[in-house]
Structures are given as structure tokens and as C-alpha cells.
Amino acid sequence: MIRGTNHLWLLTLLSLALILAACGGRQQNANVSSEAPGEMTIYVSTDRVFSEPILKAYEQKTGVKVNAVYDTEETKSTGLANRLLAEKNNSQADVFWSNEPVRTLVLKKRGVLAPYKSPAANGIPAAFKDAEGYWTGFSARMRVLVYNTKLVKPEEAPQSVFDLADPKWKGQVAIADPRFGTMSFHSAALYAELGDQRADEFFRKLKANDVHVVAANSVVLDMVARGEAKIGLTDTDDVNVALEDKQPVAMIFPDRNGLGVPIMPNMVSLIAGAPHAEAAKKLIDYLLSPDVERLLAQSEAVQVPLHEGVEPPKNIPAINSFKPMTLDYGKAADRVEDVTRRLQSILGL
Amino acid sequence: MGAAINNTAILRRTPFLPSVRTLTIGIAAILFVMLCALPTIYMFVVSFINADGSFSFANYRLLLTESRQRELLLTSIQLGTGTAVLATAIGVPLGMLLARADLPAKRFLRVALIVPLVLPSYMLALAWIYVGGSAGLAAQLIGRDLLSRWTYSLTGAILVLGLSLYPLSMLATEAAARRVEASLEEAALLVAGPRRTMWSITLPLIAPSIAGAALLTFVLALSEFSVPAVLRVGVFTTEVFTAFAALYDFGAATARATPMLALALIAGVVVNLVVGDRWLTSLRSTRTGLPLPLGSWRAFAIAGSAIVLAFAVVLPLVVLALEAGRLSRITTALSASLQAITNSLLLAVIGATLILVLGLALGYGRGRARTRLKELVDLGFIIVFAVPSTVVGVGLIGLWNRSGWPGHVYSSAAIIVIAYLARFVPVAALILAASVRQIPKSFEESAELSGASWLRVFFRIVLPQMKTGLAAAWVVAFIFAFGELGATVLVAPPGESTLPVRVYTLIANTRSSEVAALALMQALVILIPLALLGTLASNGGKR
Numbered sequence: 001m002i003r004g005t006n007h008l009w010l011l012t013l014l015s016l017a018l019i020l021a022a023c024g025g026r027q028q029n030a031n032v033s034s035e036a037p038g039e040m041t042i043y044v045s046t047d048r049v050f051s052e053p054i055l056k057a058y059e060q061k062t063g064v065k066v067n068a069v070y071d072t073e074e075t076k077s078t079g080l081a082n083r084l085l086a087e088k089n090n091s092q093a094d095v096f097w098s099n100e101p102v103r104t105l106v107l108k109k110r111g112v113l114a115p116y117k118s119p120a121a122n123g124i125p126a127a128f129k130d131a132e133g134y135w136t137g138f139s140a141r142m143r144v145l146v147y148n149t150k151l152v153k154p155e156e157a158p159q160s161v162f163d164l165a166d167p168k169w170k171g172q173v174a175i176a177d178p179r180f181g182t183m184s185f186h187s188a189a190l191y192a193e194l195g196d197q198r199a200d201e202f203f204r205k206l207k208a209n210d211v212h213v214v215a216a217n218s219v220v221l222d223m224v225a226r227g228e229a230k231i232g233l234t235d236t237d238d239v240n241v242a243l244e245d246k247q248p249v250a251m252i253f254p255d256r257n258g259l260g261v262p263i264m265p266n267m268v269s270l271i272a273g274a275p276h277a278e279a280a281k282k283l284i285d286y287l288l289s290p291d292v293e294r295l296l297a298q299s300e301a302v303q304v305p306l307h308e309g310v311e312p313p314k315n316i317p318a319i320n321s322f323k324p325m326t327l328d329y330g331k332a333a334d335r336v337e338d339v340t341r342r343l344q345s346i347l348g349l
Numbered sequence: 350m351g352a353a354i355n356n357t358a359i360l361r362r363t364p365f366l367p368s369v370r371t372l373t374i375g376i377a378a379i380l381f382v383m384l385c386a387l388p389t390i391y392m393f394v395v396s397f398i399n400a401d402g403s404f405s406f407a408n409y410r411l412l413l414t415e416s417r418q419r420e421l422l423l424t425s426i427q428l429g430t431g432t433a434v435l436a437t438a439i440g441v442p443l444g445m446l447l448a449r450a451d452l453p454a455k456r457f458l459r460v461a462l463i464v465p466l467v468l469p470s471y472m473l474a475l476a477w478i479y480v481g482g483s484a485g486l487a488a489q490l491i492g493r494d495l496l497s498r499w500t501y502s503l504t505g506a507i508l509v510l511g512l513s514l515y516p517l518s519m520l521a522t523e524a525a526a527r528r529v530e531a532s533l534e535e536a537a538l539l540v541a542g543p544r545r546t547m548w549s550i551t552l553p554l555i556a557p558s559i560a561g562a563a564l565l566t567f568v569l570a571l572s573e574f575s576v577p578a579v580l581r582v583g584v585f586t587t588e589v590f591t592a593f594a595a596l597y598d599f600g601a602a603t604a605r606a607t608p609m610l611a612l613a614l615i616a617g618v619v620v621n622l623v624v625g626d627r628w629l630t631s632l633r634s635t636r637t638g639l640p641l642p643l644g645s646w647r648a649f650a651i652a653g654s655a656i657v658l659a660f661a662v663v664l665p666l667v668v669l670a671l672e673a674g675r676l677s678r679i680t681t682a683l684s685a686s687l688q689a690i691t692n693s694l695l696l697a698v699i700g701a702t703l704i705l706v707l708g709l710a711l712g713y714g715r716g717r718a719r720t721r722l723k724e725l726v727d728l729g730f731i732i733v734f735a736v737p738s739t740v741v742g743v744g745l746i747g748l749w750n751r752s753g754w755p756g757h758v759y760s761s762a763a764i765i766v767i768a769y770l771a772r773f774v775p776v777a778a779l780i781l782a783a784s785v786r787q788i789p790k791s792f793e794e795s796a797e798l799s800g801a802s803w804l805r806v807f808f809r810i811v812l813p814q815m816k817t818g819l820a821a822a823w824v825v826a827f828i829f830a831f832g833e834l835g836a837t838v839l840v841a842p843p844g845e846s847t848l849p850v851r852v853y854t855l856i857a858n859t860r861s862s863e864v865a866a867l868a869l870m871q872a873l874v875i876l877i878p879l880a881l882l883g884t885l886a887s888n889g890g891k892r
Contacts, residue, residue, distance in 0.1 A: 041843045048854045067843030070854040082593050082739075083839050086746040090756060092843070106597055179595040215578060222861055228482060228497070340595045344417075349583065 039065045040279040041092060043080045046099040046266055047237075050301040057295075058286050064279060069093070079103065084112050084271070091273040094280035097266065097287065101137070102185045104267040105333030108134045114272040116281055120288040123307040128265050130330075137265030138288050139296040139303035140319065141236045143186045144261075145252040146221060151230045158231060160255045161190070165205035174212040174220045174229035178203075178343045182217060182235050182264055187343060188335045189262050189327055196342075203346045213347055225249050235264075240302040240315050251315075253322055260325035265306060266296075370803040377710030381778075384707075385771045386729075388744025389736045395747070396600040408604035422608055425571060425584045427503055428510070429612065432570035433563045435511030437518045439657055441559055444522025446650055449640055458654060459523075460883055465661045466516040467875050469832055469849065471575035472868040473513050476665035477505065478579065479672050479865075486668065506582045510570050512661040517569075518562040524817070525558035526551065528787075557624040561783070564620045565776070568613045568735050574835065585609040589737050599743055606737050613735035617728045666872070672865035682863070682870040686851055690874050693831055693848040696762065700769035701827035707770065708777025708822055713811070715778065716785030727782075730775035738835025741771050745840050760842050768836040773829045777822040784818025785811070824882065831875055848874060 044051045048070040055066045071080045081103040084096060088111070096113070098104045107113050108130070115133035128137030145164075147157045158164060164173045176183040191199040212229055214220055220232035221239060225247040239251040253261045268287050274280050286292065293305035302313035312318040343349065367375065399405040412418055446452055447459055465473065480486045481500035488496065499505050529551055537546040574586040585608060592602035673679060683690075715726050745768055749759040758764055788811060796806045812819070834849040841850055852867045 069841070069843050070846075071838065079594055081597060082599075082743060083746065085597055086599070086743050086839075087750050090750045090752060092750065092760065110597070179591055184595065214581065223482075226482070337596055340591075344591075 038063065039067065040094045040276040040283065041067045041069070042095040042097060042283065043069045043071070043084060043093045044097045045071055045080050045103065046097055047301065050296065050299050050303075051097065053299075054287075054292055054295055058283065061286075062282070064283075066283065081107060085110060088112055088272075091271050091275065093271045094274040094276045095283055096269045096271060098269075099141075099266055100182050100185050100264045101135075101267055101329045102188065102333050102336055104135045104269055105330055106336070107269070109333075112272060113269045114274065114277075116270040116284060118281070118285050118288050120285040123290070123309075124288070125306060127327075128306050135267045135269045136284070136288055137267050138306055139293050139301075140263045140265040140306060141182070141301075141303055142253060142261050142263055142316075143182065144234060144236055144239060145231060145254045146224050146234050146239050146242075146249050147231045147252070148224050148227050148229075148248055149250050150248045151227055154250065157250070157252055158254075159252060160258060161233065162202065162255075164211070164231065164233065165202060165209055167209060169209065169231055171210040171212075172230040173206070173209065174214055174223045174232040175206075176217045176220050176234070177213055177215060177349065178347070179340045179349065180216075183233070184336055184340065185264060185332065186233070186262055188339045189325060189332045191335050191339050191342075192327070192332045193259060193325065199339075200342065200346065203343060207347050211347075213349065221249070236316055237301045237303070240313075241300055243315055244300060253317075255325070256322040260323045260327075262325045262327070263304075263319070266303070368803060370807075373710050374714035377707055377714065380707055381711055381774060384767060385733050385774050388741050388748055388771055389733065390744075391747050392599065392603040392740050392744040396603040398600065408600045409607070411601065412604055412607070418608065421583060421585055421588055422612075424503060424582060425609065425612060428506055428577065428582065428584055429567040429571040429616070431503070431507035432510040432514060433567040435507060436515040436566045437559060437563050439511065439515040440518025440520075440562065441522045442650075443515070443654060443657065444519040444524075445526055446654065447519070448523040448526035450647075450650060451640065452651065452654070458658075460880065461658055461662055462519060462654070463516045464876065465513045465665075467828055467879060468513065468665070468872050469575075469868065470510070470513050470573060471579060472669065472872060473509050473665050474576045474579040475864070475868060476668045477509050479668045479861075480664065481505070486671075501581050503582050506577050506580045509576050509580065510573060512657075513576075514566045514569055515657070515661070517566055518559065520821075521558045521562035522555060524821075525555035529554045560620050560624045561779075564616055564731070565779075567616050568731060571609055571612060572735050572737060574737070585612075586737055589739065593739055593743070602743075603740055606740055609737070610732050610735055613731050614728055617731040621724055621727070666869070669865040669869050672862055673869055674862050678863060678866035679870050679873075682866045683873070686848060686870065689846045689848045689851040692762075692846065693874070694878065696765050696769070696847060697827050697831040700766045700773075700830040701823050703766065704770055704774050704777045704826040704830070705781075705819065705823045707774050708781050708826070709819070711774070711778040712781025712783075712822075713785050713807075715782040717790070727779065730779050734772070734775040736772075738772060738833070739839065742768065742836035742839030745771065745836065749840075759840070762842060764840045764842065765837055765847065768840055769826075769830040769833060772833060772836060773826050776829065777826050780822040780825065781815070781818055784815045784822075787818075788814045824879070828875065828879070 042055065044055075051070070052068070055068055058064070059066050069080065069083070071083075080096070084093060084107055087093070096104065096107065104113070113134045115130075117133040118136060121129060121136045121138075124136065124138065128140070130136065145158055145161070158166070158169070163169070164175075178184055178187040187199075187203075190202070194202070212223065214223065217234040217238050220229075220234045221242055223229045224232040224234075225242050233254075236251070239249060242249045243251075255261065268284050270277065270280050270284060290305070290307045290310050293303070293307055293310045296303040297305050297310065297313040302316050304312055304316055304319050306319065396408050397404055397406070399407065443462060447455060447462075452458060477500055478485065481496035482488070485496065485500075499508075533554070534546055534550055537550045541549070571584075572586060574590060577584045578587055578590070585605065589602050589605045589609075592598050592605050596602075711730075715723060715730075718726065745764065746759070749755045749764060749767070751759075758767070792810050792814075793806050796810050797803065801809070832849055833847075834853055837847055838850050838853065841847065846854075848871055852871050855863075855867060
């Protein structure tokens with residue numbers, strides 16, 4: 001009896017060790033064969049539901065196998081930017097596809113990216129391209145105000161982010177944690193545009209107005225849709241998901257006559273020391289094509305095309321129909337660390 | 350006779366050649382340092398290096414000067430202690446009932462009461478928001494929002510974590526209560542009533558087990574990220590996360606984890622001082638303890654178990670099911686995740702088995718250690734276990750992502766298994782050390798005296814007596830490995846995805862109904878194999 005159990009135990013162990021060995025071996029072989037041009041690696045922070053179909057379509061079209069690592073820049077993980085930084089000395093990724101500008105610019109500053117000016121980006125306005133070619137913007141989202149249509153009448157709804165500091169919305173406003181994700185871009189942009197003093201003052205007023213600082217933009221949307229807050233600050237794609245779901249919400253482009261609407265393009269970059277640089281460039285060309293912008297516009301992500309002549313998504317006006325926040329993305333991104341520290345103390349995070 | 354001579358020959362062998370026993374423990378110790386401790390050590394080295402490559406204390410100076418650190422320390426202590434107290438308060442009575450009392454459907458009750466430990470903790474937090482948020486179910490039922498103030502608070506986080514971690518205390522109590530020497534209690538009953546016997550004899554005898562479980566709960570609560578993050582409570586883990594995610598500063602992030610490790614260390618020392626070397630160990634008995642005469646309290650006990658079951662298991666599952674709305678959402682999520690499910694199950698089985706092997710050698714070494722150092726070894730296990738998963742993940746990248754064979758390991762699924770080992774070998778080692786200490790040394794000595802080699806003694810005498818401990822350690826390692834997210838998300842090779850990573854990358858910007866469906870699906874995937882294992886084990890027991 002005892003002898004029997006022992007044998008079983010050893011057998012299990014042995015078989016598992018074998019599986020592990022086989023598993024490792026298979027992977028190593030895959031790694032060796034990945035030297036061939038038929039395979040490449042991309043790190044993607046654009047939501048997987050939207051990015052995966054596009055990469056699959058590219059695989060089908062070209063036969064190149066695209067190995068993807070997905071992540072989001074929400075507050076649940078530390079994101080791909082940290083992984084890229086940690087892997088810097090021995091790059092594993094060929095391409096980084098980011099869903100917002102800040103991470104890309106941090107990576108540029110830390111020497112993780114390599115320049116590549118794609119011919120496919122010719123139709124994209126210069127404001128959305130890095131002069132040195134370290135990144136190229138495409139399909140953009142906007143930062144928007146969202147309100148609960150059951151609790152707020154359209155004529156009462158705020159039209160500017162500065163209205164959120166109005167005492168009449170005390171305790172009724174939700175924003176995502178400004179240290180992370182697109183809200184960190186938005187706050188850095190406000191600091192870059194307004195200067196420290198006015199921006200500090202705005203956030204102090206928000207704090208005095210008992211603003212709810214929540215984990216993510218999707219949570220902001222959820223709170224507004226449930227009526228836990230009347231107004232929130234979030235991204236176009238979050239609102240669109242709720243609109244498609246027939247939730248009682250509506251969106252407003254903030255400051256479209258004043259400061260301008262903050263625009264966040266996706267950004268694609270070549271990685272310095274990319275193991276498959278040539279394949280990487282081809283994929284970048286594809287991602288910057290009008291076709292991909294069309295797909296992203298038609299998806300639930302409702303991302304606004306930057307190429308002229310590509311039809312805008314149905315719930316969102318075209319990019320030239322409102323005033324964009326005139327913004328130097330590099331300048332805004334340079335402010336992120338300092339702004340994070342400031343807001344940490346102002347908002348008591 | 351020949352065997353005896355042979356044995357003395359072994360005893361007299363030159364001290365320069367290590368025995369198989371020493372060699373096994375030595376190799377295990379080296380593997381532990383390389384796989385589990387080195388990623389963290391690497392990160393601490395990084396935290397002392399400036400951007401320009403020079404040595405610097407800057408990251409730690411910040412730690413001492415920032416006023417927010419004091420607040421974080423206070424909140425973290427409250428969260429850890431509160432959770433440990435709540436989990437113990439729920440777990441100990443339940444454990445006693447399961448061990449001693451005559452309750453209906455006890456086997457089912459035990460399995461059902463373990464469920465919260467298996468559920469991903471973010472799922473419980475999510476369920477509580479759906480109930481206790483300002484527009485949650487409770488507010489809808491009452492018509493007014495009374496709960497949200499409590500949901501999004503330290504109290505809420507303690508409640509959620511306490512309800513998710515009490516099974517540890519319950520299982521430890523039950524196991525210990527079953528092993529108390531019955532004759533001690535019988536003797537006490539001659540002079541005192543059952544209640545006094547319980548308080549003065551039984552509970553003190555099982556106190557070390559309870560304290561050990563409370564310590565584990567404290568460390569788990571301290572290193573928990575998703576619950577405080579979702580319920581907006583600022584603790585050390587969220588602070589470490591911020592340093593990574595908002596500032597991209599590996600050194601500062603690692604430095605920010607030190608107060609947490611210090612807290613875990615202090616908790617370990619305190620428990621060690623209170624119960625001495627006996628923690629996580631218990632006495633051994635040939636008979637199970639005395640039955641607990643509940644009398645008129647029986648109904649009360651049943652109601653109490655039912656309440657815990659309702660709040661910790663039924664409520665979260667029902668709430669998530671309501672939020673998910675349709676069964677088809679769950680089956681869709683399931684069928685789209687088949688690849689990730691197979692990956693996760695395979696990797697978790699391999700991981701848990703390797704964790705068991707390494708933990709067994711370490712636990713045996715610790716359990717049979719004779720030096721004063723053995724308590725330091727325990728503390729070492731606790732500290733390594735308390736290291737935040739992100740620190741482990743980034744450390745693993747720094748160590749393994751280089752050209753040559755480490756790079757091949759890094760770009761294969763083996764790195765995920767290494768991440769599991771790095772995080773969970775210490776727990777297995779602690780559990781198995783306790784299990785080893787329950788086996789009287791005299792068994793091994795007499796077997797060796799009759800000529801058996803150490804390997805033979807180990808496999809024929811020691812292992813068969815550790816069956817329960819081995820099973821417990823494997824299941825705990827499997828549950829932890831299956832749910833691991835923080836380190837896996839950083840090191841998982843392109844294309845390889847585990848279920849938690851997949852669910853997590855899908856839930857951003859998804860409808861709450863789909864988030865709930867994904868969470869439920871993840872719960873089902875882990876519950877089904879465990880239920881099967883449980884059934885197999887109980888059938889095996891009967892046989």
C-alpha cells in the first residue's frame with residue numbers, strides 16, 4: 001500500500017518534470033525559429049477587445065505571426081511601460097502600440113524607442129507625429145464630460161472642466177485617479193496649458209468640492225450611469241460603450257470654444273534593438289493605414305481617424321469640427337511626474 | 350547485525366563528504382535563494398543605485414521624510430490587524446465546530462466554507478461594490494444610500510478581506526483541534542465543566558496553530574493589492590504600485606516595499622515570541638479530540654455557519670450572477686478562454702508540484718533543524734512571501750532577460766512557473782515544516798538504526814505520515830499559482846496567457862455585466878477541479 005502510493009507519487013513528479021521540459025523545449029524552439037521573418041512581437045496597451053481583431057487581420061493578410069502581449073494602463077497593473085523599461089537591455093518587443101501619449105513619451109525619454117518615419121503616416125497632420133520619428137499618432141480618443149441624463153438636464157450640463165469646481169456640483173463629480181492612465185495625461189495637459197498656479201488652484205477647488213477620485217475611467221462612467229455621481233470626466237470610448245448599452249448618459253466635448261478638447265491619439269513606435277525590426281516597420285505601416293483607422297472608427301472604441309477622408313465614428317463628430325487643445329505632447333508628458341506628486345498632496349491620494 | 354555495523358560505518362563517515370540528506374537540503378536552500386530570494390535582492394540593489402550609476406540612499410531618505418508614510422503605515426497596520434482579527438473571529442469557531450460538533454451536512458459545509466479563499470479577491474470587492482455602492486443593491490432595496498460610506502473605506506476593505514481569508518484560520522483550527530490529545534481533555538473534565546475545559550485546555554493547546562494562521566492572514570492582507578485599490582484605501586501595496594505605474598521608478602518602488610516587509614517581520618517575531626517554536630505546529634494524538642456538546646447552542650451554531658456562508662459565499666456569487674444577467678455571457682466567456690484555461694491549469698499543476706518538491710526539502714530541513722537559526726529561517730520565508738508581486742516580476746525580468754540560456758528560459762512559459770515558485774515556495778515550506786515537526790524524530794532514528802538509508806527512511810517513513818500536510822500544501826500552492834496575476838502579467842511570454850491575465854486584460858472598459866461574467870467564469874474554472882479533488886480525496890479516505 002505504502003509502496004504503491006510512493007510509486008504513484010514519483011511517477012506524477014517525473015511526468016510533470018517531463019511536461020515542463022517538453023514545454024520549455026517547445027518554447028525554445030519557437031524562439032529559435034522566430035529569427036525567421038515570419039514572426040514578431042508587439043506590446044499593446046490599447047484594449048484587447050479592439051486591438052486583437054486588427055492584429056489577427058494583419059496575420060491573415062500577410063501570414064506573419066504576430067505574438068502580442070496585451071495590457072491596459074488602468075490602475076490594476078503596472079503596465080507594459082514598466083516591462084519595456086525592465087527589458088531595455090535585451091529587447092523582446094518589436095513594436096509598442098500605446099493607447100495614449102504619456103507612456104510613449106516616457107519611453108522615448110528613457111531611450112527605449114527607435115525612430116522610424118513611416119510612409120503610411122503622410123496623411124496624418126504634423127501635430128500628431130514626432131518630428132524625430134520616435135512615435136506616430138493615429139486614431140484618437142477625446143477626454144469628455146459625461147452626465148447622467150436622468151439626474152441632469154441637458155441645458156444644465158457643464159460645458160467646461162472648470163465647471164466641475166462649481167459648488168453646485170459638490171459631491172456629484174467623479175474623476176479617475178490623476179496619477180494613472182488617460183487622466184494623468186489630461187491633468188498634465190492642464191498643467192502645461194494653464195501653468196502651475198492656475199492648475200493647482202483648479203484641483204484644490206475640485207478637492208474642496210468633494211470630488212470622487214476613483215480607480216479608472218470605466219469606474220467613472222459606471223458611477224455616472226448608476227447615478228452614484230451626476231457628472232464625470234472620462235474617455236469617448238467609455239461613454240460610447242454605455243451609449244450602446246442604452247445607459248442614461250450623454251457626453252459633452254469640454255472647452256470646445258475655450259481651451260480646446262484634449263485629444264489622445266494612439267501611438268505606435270519601433271523598439272530600440274527590436275529583434276525583428278523589418279517586420280516591425282511593416283506592421284507599423286499597416287497600423288498607420290487608413291484601413292486600420294476605419295476599423296477603429298467603426299469598432300466600439302469609436303476612435304476618431306486622423307487621416308483625412310476617413311469617415312468618423314457615428315456617435316462622435318469629425319476631428320475638424322471642434323477646437324482641439326493645442327498641445328505639445330512632449331511638453332505635457334514632461335510634466336507628468338511633477339504633476340503626479342503635486343496632485344498626490346492636493347487631492348490627498 | 351550487518352546492518353548495525355553498516356550504520357555505525359555511516360555515522361563514522363568522514364565529515365568532509367556531505368550525506369544525501371545534507372545534500373538534498375543544501376540544494377533546496379540554494380534553489381530557494383536563486384529562485385525566490387534573488388529577484389528581490391536584485392531589486393534592493395537597484396534601489397540603492399542612482400540614475401547615473403552611483404550608490405545612493407535617496408530612495409530611503411524620501412521614505413523617512415514623507416509625512417504620508419506615517420499615514421500609510423497606520424492604515425496598513427489597521428488593515429492587516431483588522432483582517433487577521435476578523436478572520437480569526439470567524440474562522441476559529443467554525444474550525445471548532447467542524448472538528449468537534451455534530452452538524453448536518455458537515456462535509457458539504459466544509460467545502461462550501463472554503464470557497465471564499467479560492468475566489469479571486471477582486472471579485473469579492475466587486476461584488477461588495479455592487480451591493481454596497483451608493484447605487485448598489487442595498488441602496489436600491491432600502492431606497493437610501495446608507496452603506497457606501499462603509500464600502501469605500503478601511504472598514505469595507507477589512508470586511509471583504511476578513512470574509513475572504515477566514516478559511517485559513519478555520520482549516521488551521523480544525524486540523525489542530527482534531528489532533529489534541531483526548532486524554533488531556535478527559536482528565537480536565539474530571540474536575541471542570543466542558544466550557545472551562547475548552548477555555549483552559551483545548552484552546553491553549555491549539556493556540557499556536559491559530560496564531561500561525563493569523564500571521565499568514567496578516568501578511569496576505571498586507572500584500573493584497575486589488576481589494577484596497579478597488580475600495581480606494583491607500584496602503585503600502587497601492588503606494589508601491591504608484592511608484593511603478595505613475596513614476597516608472599523601480600528603485601523608489603522597491604524602497605516603498607520595505608516598511609511592508611518590516612511589518613511582516615515584526616508580526617512574525619511577535620507571533621514567535623508569544624507561542625515560541627510551536628506556531629504552525631501542533632500536538633499529535635492517536636485519537637481525535639472530544640466531541641463538542643452543543644446542547645441548546647446547536648441551533649445557534651447552525652445559524653452562525655449559515656450566516657457566514659450567506660455573506661462570504663452565496664451573496665457575492667448571486668450578486669455577480671445578477672450583474673452578469675444571462676448564462677450565455679458566462680458560457681461565451683468560457684469558450685473564448687479555453688486556451689488560457691488549459692495554460693493556467695497546466696502551469697498551476699506544474700508550479701504547485703515543483704513548489705511542493707522544493708517546499709518539502711526546505712520544510713524538512715527547517716523542521717529538523719537544530720540550530721537557533723531555525724527561527725530566522727521562518728522569518729525569511731515570511732518576508733519573501735510578503736514581497737509585492739510587481740517587485741518580484743520586475744526582479745525576474747532583470748535576472749532572466751539576458752542573452753544566452755537565461756534568455757531562453759525568459760522567453761518560454763518556464764518563466765511563469767519560476768514566478769510561481771518565487772512567490773509561493775515560502776508558504777509551502779512553512780506548511781510542510783509544521784507537518785514534519787509532527788512526526789516524532791524517533792521514528793526516523795529507529796529506522797536509520799535498523800540500517801535504512803536516509804532516502805529510504807524519507808520516502809517510507811516520513812512522507813507517508815505527511816499525506817495531509819502534502820495535500821494541503823499542494824492545494825494551497827495550486828490555488829495561489831492559479832490566481833497569480835501581479836508577476837505573471839509582467840513576465841508572461843508573448844502569446845502565452847494565463848486565465849487571470851486574460852480576464853484582467855479584458856475587463857478594462859468592458860460592461861460591468863461582462864466583467865461579472867468573466868469573474869464568475871474564473872471562479873468556476875478553479876472551483877470545479879478543486880471540488881473534483883475534494884471528492885477524490887474523501888473517496889480515497891473512505892477506502
